[in-house]
Amino acid sequence: MDLFPPTWLVSGLEWVQATTNFPEFVNQNGWIWVVGETLHFMGLSLLMGTIGAFDLRMLGMAKSLPIGPLQRLVPWGLAGFVLCLLTGVMFIVGNFWGSNAYFNNIAFKWKMAAILLAGINVLMFEVTGMGRAVAVLGPGASAPVGAKVVAGTSLLLWVAVIVCGRFLPILGDAF
């Protein structure tokens, strides 16, 4: 992938490293990494639990729940995503030594791609009106096939994100 990383991103990271010396700071204070990872895992659990519960209901689990109210849990899942985004940025900035280990990392590229696809999946869900359509479904109702496809894709993509994340330190720039 020659588009990635874009030059503006690399320049930005170089500037941050030169100005704040953040990577050095992280290197000397290991606890930052532990706190960051812990928060990252908590964020992903929040995301999987709330958005996952919504997806699972659409796929037919816990059928006596009305679907609409479950959507009210989703903002918490988004908060979890934001937490992951913030800690993720901290990992990248804190690990930038001239070039960044993440950018040459195949697992990182796949992870970002999966997140992008998950975002597109959600966008499709809302833009096509599926979100509004399922919101009125009550206890015992089945979601339409399109919604089930979106739900299944969502679950698969987020699991893929977790797995890719787990392989970040392993694959590195191996490929």
Added chain:
Amino acid sequence: MEQFLVWLEESRLSAAIAGSLFMYPGILAAHGVGMAVVVGLNVAVSLRVLGVARMLPLAAMAQFYPMMWAGLWVNVATGVLLAMAGATRVLVDPVFFLKMAVVALAVLNMRRLKRELLRDSGRPDGSELPGAPGDSPTWSKRSISVMAVASIVLWGGAITLGRLMAYSFYRFWQ
């Protein structure tokens, strides 16, 4: 004891796990997915108990528990494999034993919460919010809310301790 740990770590199963590029991180990845399922769904139920999405019938949230137990079993299985493959490092780590204690408490709390959710599930008027008039005294809003908060705190603690297991720089006792 030390010999037993070495034996565990050098067993063929452990060697198979440690020897392959993908086995150990694969098992860790499954452990992570299990964690997301168990902690995530527990937090979702806790959020409902604490008042988010009040239109969701409380007792019906119990239907997510089978998925939670599935996640828990995945983590028990992967956890055993991980502990075996790193026996000389894991089974002497006080952080690991603390994590096990916290997980045990979290699971006990999970079971109690589920019992409370189902306790008044046969109500004809559909009012299932804790603290509604005519509640049986056993289902007090306070006790179920305490369990919901405890769930979040305990599982958060398990995640934190799990992460701490990977680092040793803070272990002043070694």
